Amino acid sequence: MSSPTPIQQAAARVAHEDLVVFLNACFACSGQREFYSDGHQQTVSIAFLHDYIRGNYRRLYARSLAAGVNHFNQGRIVLELLSHSRDLDPETRREEGQLCRAVLRELPPQRAYRVLLGLRERGVNNRRTRAIVREFLAQRRDLAFDALKYRSKLHGLVRHAHPPLPGELGPFLARSWQARRYSTPLLEQFRKAHYAAEAVYELPFTVAEGLAVKHKIPRALFLQRIAPRLTAHERLRLQTAAARADVDLDFDLERAPLTRLALHILALPPDDRRARSEALHAALAASARRTLQAAPLPLGKVAAVLDRSYSTAGSRDKPRRPLAIALAVDQLLAAAAREYMSFWTGPPPADPLLLEPRGQTDLATPLLDALAWQPDLVVIVSDGFDNDPPRGAGEVCRVFRSRLDPARRTTIVHVNPVFDAPHLGPKPLDRSVPTVGLRDAEDLATVLAFARFADGGTSLAELEDYLAARANALLSRHAPGAAP
Amino acid sequence: MTRARDTTTPGIALAGLRPAPAQQWGGVRMIPLIREHVRHDLRITRRKLDAHVVTVGDGTAYCSFMPHAFVLDWSDDGHPLAATGGQLHGPGSQTAKPRQTALVHRMAKREDRNALRFVPLHLAMEGFLALHFGGPDVAWTEYSREAMSRGLSPRRERSVAGMWIDGLAEALRVFEIHDTQVGVLILVADALASAFVLPRPEDYRELHRSLLSDFYGELLYQYGLLHPELARIDLELDATQIRDLAELRAAVATGRREWHEHTLLFSHGLLARTTHWQSVYRAGPFHLRRFIGELNPEHEGHIGEAIHRDDGSLEYLKTYRLSAAQVRRAYLLQQLANHDWHLGACAEALGDTVKGLMLRLKNAGFAYLLKPHLLRGL
Numbered sequence: 001m002s003s004p005t006p007i008q009q010a011a012a013r014v015a016h017e018d019l020v021v022f023l024n025a026c027f028a029c030s031g032q033r034e035f036y037s038d039g040h041q042q043t044v045s046i047a048f049l050h051d052y053i054r055g056n057y058r059r060l061y062a063r064s065l066a067a068g069v070n071h072f073n074q075g076r077i078v079l080e081l082l083s084h085s086r087d088l089d090p091e092t093r094r095e096e097g098q099l100c101r102a103v104l105r106e107l108p109p110q111r112a113y114r115v116l117l118g119l120r121e122r123g124v125n126n127r128r129t130r131a132i133v134r135e136f137l138a139q140r141r142d143l144a145f146d147a148l149k150y151r152s153k154l155h156g157l158v159r160h161a162h163p164p165l166p167g168e169l170g171p172f173l174a175r176s177w178q179a180r181r182y183s184t185p186l187l188e189q190f191r192k193a194h195y196a197a198e199a200v201y202e203l204p205f206t207v208a209e210g211l212a213v214k215h216k217i218p219r220a221l222f223l224q225r226i227a228p229r230l231t232a233h234e235r236l237r238l239q240t241a242a243a244r245a246d247v248d249l250d251f252d253l254e255r256a257p258l259t260r261l262a263l264h265i266l267a268l269p270p271d272d273r274r275a276r277s278e279a280l281h282a283a284l285a286a287s288a289r290r291t292l293q294a295a296p297l298p299l300g301k302v303a304a305v306l307d308r309s310y311s312t313a314g315s316r317d318k319p320r321r322p323l324a325i326a327l328a329v330d331q332l333l334a335a336a337a338r339e340y341m342s343f344w345t346g347p348p349p350a351d352p353l354l355l356e357p358r359g360q361t362d363l364a365t366p367l368l369d370a371l372a373w374q375p376d377l378v379v380i381v382s383d384g385f386d387n388d389p390p391r392g393a394g395e396v397c398r399v400f401r402s403r404l405d406p407a408r409r410t411t412i413v414h415v416n417p418v419f420d421a422p423h424l425g426p427k428p429l430d431r432s433v434p435t436v437g438l439r440d441a442e443d444l445a446t447v448l449a450f451a452r453f454a455d456g457g458t459s460l461a462e463l464e465d466y467l468a469a470r471a472n473a474l475l476s477r478h479a480p481g482a483a484p
Numbered sequence: 485m486t487r488a489r490d491t492t493t494p495g496i497a498l499a500g501l502r503p504a505p506a507q508q509w510g511g512v513r514m515i516p517l518i519r520e521h522v523r524h525d526l527r528i529t530r531r532k533l534d535a536h537v538v539t540v541g542d543g544t545a546y547c548s549f550m551p552h553a554f555v556l557d558w559s560d561d562g563h564p565l566a567a568t569g570g571q572l573h574g575p576g577s578q579t580a581k582p583r584q585t586a587l588v589h590r591m592a593k594r595e596d597r598n599a600l601r602f603v604p605l606h607l608a609m610e611g612f613l614a615l616h617f618g619g620p621d622v623a624w625t626e627y628s629r630e631a632m633s634r635g636l637s638p639r640r641e642r643s644v645a646g647m648w649i650d651g652l653a654e655a656l657r658v659f660e661i662h663d664t665q666v667g668v669l670i671l672v673a674d675a676l677a678s679a680f681v682l683p684r685p686e687d688y689r690e691l692h693r694s695l696l697s698d699f700y701g702e703l704l705y706q707y708g709l710l711h712p713e714l715a716r717i718d719l720e721l722d723a724t725q726i727r728d729l730a731e732l733r734a735a736v737a738t739g740r741r742e743w744h745e746h747t748l749l750f751s752h753g754l755l756a757r758t759t760h761w762q763s764v765y766r767a768g769p770f771h772l773r774r775f776i777g778e779l780n781p782e783h784e785g786h787i788g789e790a791i792h793r794d795d796g797s798l799e800y801l802k803t804y805r806l807s808a809a810q811v812r813r814a815y816l817l818q819q820l821a822n823h824d825w826h827l828g829a830c831a832e833a834l835g836d837t838v839k840g841l842m843l844r845l846k847n848a849g850f851a852y853l854l855k856p857h858l859l860r861g862l
Contacts, residue, residue, distance in 0.1 A: 371729060388662075391718035396732060
């Protein structure tokens with residue numbers, strides 16, 4: 001085997017960098033407005049990245065579906081793959097098809113439906129996409145339930161792809177659906193709920209909510225009686241609303257996903273947080289432990305540098321998300337590490353649950369404190385906008401790497417929850433420190449594993465192997481005969 | 485017409501304030517000013533004021549758009565101040581009336597034993613417009629009858645609302661306020677647009693957004709459009725000089741302190757030029773004064789108002805950067821007044837001919853001071 005020519009080496013390096021930029025963006029970006037850039041900039045920026053990577057590195061683009069990127073980008077990749085597949089050879093087509101099917105099965109249903117509806121928007125309707133739609137609908141557990149809860153989406157999909165519908169669903173989605181009785185209980189209940197207030201409580205919450213307004217049911221009564229039908233996420237979301245209406249929606253906070261729980265806690269009024277401090281702490285710790293059981297993260301001596309400046313207030317689309325991720329990472333590392341210390345920007349908080357996004361970003365001071373503690377790993381959670389002094393943390397990292405720790409006894413990883421549109425990715429602190437995007441704190445193990453690629457020490461072949469291994473794992477989870 | 489209560493200083497001292505590293509967004513750079521020792525016996529709050537006319541007192545009226553006034557509360561014995569309870573304004577006062585213009589009495593008016601209401605920035609602007617407002621003192625034949633009988637009235641200047649300055653709204657939105665911050669220096673395209681200092685951090689947090697509804701010189705509007713992006717001023721450390729973490733920490737601290745010099749450099753035109761002060765009000769140990777900086781067409785010109793404590797510490801400051809044309813107009817008036825309004829003497833001092841001076845007056849918008857037949861020949 002001949003050794004690669006310089007031009008091939010350069011091409012490999014460029015491909016490696018491109019992919020790292022793309023994957024990083026896909027970890028963080030959700031197309032929503034951030035503190036420093038608006039929604040439109042975000043959309044343009046991420047759309048360019050998808051176009052560019054799909055056009056140049058098609059196979060790796062498809063495999064990045066399995067790299068742990070967030071739902072928004074998974075959906076986007078599926079849509080791009082399905083709508084640009086004209087000149088593919090059969091083998092690639094088969095692999096992509098399998099990956100798309102697997103991802104559609106794993107995505108939350110509303111997102112999966114929206115991806116497939118994207119095909120209608122783009123005017124894509126061929127034998128392959130129709131088969132994918134058919135298979136997707138065939139594996140849904142209760143299509144009658146989907147016909148209620150995602151009525152407009154399913155309706156749009158049916159009109160576009162004409163999949164066969166079982167039972168009474170065809171007439172139910174058609175225009176004069178109210179003109180007949182249904183033998184399927186859920187569909188009949190939906191019809192009745194348009195005329196009788198009592199029937200509302202048998203429906204999914206989001207459907208019942210609109211009909212309750214129609215029947216003028218008082219909010220408190222409605223919440224109380226719909227309680228058994230609520231999903232876990234709805235229960236968490238409605239905690240405050242229920243408390244206002246004097247309804248007790250009992251919910252075990254410990255069962256909530258870590259990032260959502262952190263968001264919920266930071267949205268509570270400070271007095272509430274202070275009063276329930278003990279219970280909230282216990283819930284966070286339990287949630288962190290449960291996250292670790294699902295994705296173990298064995299770590300040694302770890303320090304976290306956490307940003308709580310005003311910019312962690314996020315945007316109207318993502319209120320307080322950067323701060324919530326810092327809080328969740330704090331809890332996760334505390335549970336995962338053998339020895340752990342956290343260093344917040346600004347004065348040290350007495351209780352991290354009482355944090356508010358406030359003040360300037362001085363990352364250099366807590367970073368210096370963290371390095372003085374001599375940990376094995378320093379995790380910096382920040383949006384990368386460091387302003388007291390500007391680039392303070394970046395310079396500390398650079399000098400520390402080049403002068404004080406050239407042997408890399410201490411690993412530094414910058415975890416960034418914010419996609420910065422002008423940079424086409426999370427804003428880095430310095431070249432000497434890998435920056436990885438993070439949408440949910442639960443994915444911390446994945447992005448820490450990915451950090452070695454962002455560090456630049458690896459080759460394109462290694463990255464390809466990593467993606468291939470993750471893609472195989474995804475496919476084997478969904479292979480026929482595998483345990484569901 | 486210097487009065488006993490007027491003084492001149494070689495500049496404005498930011499006594500008791502420490503500049504922190506600037507935060508830059510687009511073409512706007514903002515330098516936070518930190519107060520190390522906050523004394524809580526003075527507070528400034530905002531009052532919504534939708535007024536257009538102020539009677540200045542001597543029969544003159546000042547007309548402008550004034551979205552808000554500041555209210556100054558102080559305590560005589562140095563005890564901290566806090567708002568007690570909520571204050572409600574009933575909807576009854578908002579009943580339909582014939583359309584009318586709100587009239588504010590005096591730029592600064594005592595409203596209670598320990599409360600003073602004043603209209604920010606307009607106080608300084610009114611002082612600027614009133615410069616040589618009386619017109620020629622000597623009836624030289626060149627001056628028009630109107631100039632002799634009515635002086636410079638009506639004297640008008642144009643300025644630009646903060647929300648028109650490109651990028652200022654966004655820069656104010658993403659600015660991260662320090663916990664002990666009491667003021668800010670706003671630079672548009674690295675030209676000092678305004679300095680704003682308040683007594684307490686709480687007041688600043690409250691009034692940060694009011695910077696958008698203030699008015700600025702026309703020059704800054706142009707700068708905002710011409711310079712959408714600025715060079716960043718980042719920390720740069722010399723790695724070869726650093727051997728351990730303690731030295732690294734010291735180097736970062738030094739870098740942070742360098743902002744003191746950067747700030748002096750940026751604000752030289754305000755802080756280190758001759759400033760003429762005029763006393764407006766004295767409230768307990770606090771002096772409210774307005775100032776006009778050096779009026780020289782070759783330098784930047786600032787006007788503004790400030791409150792100093794008896795011991796000289798700066799409690800409140802708000803400045804306005806004059807545009808080049810505004811400086812030129814004031815400079816011409818000043819030169820004329822210095823030469824008893826004699827065109828020949830003034831032209832000679834400026835190294836110009838009488839005709840040239842008349843042309844300059846005409847171009848500056850003072851044609852109405854001169855007799856029309858003189859202007860026809862220019």
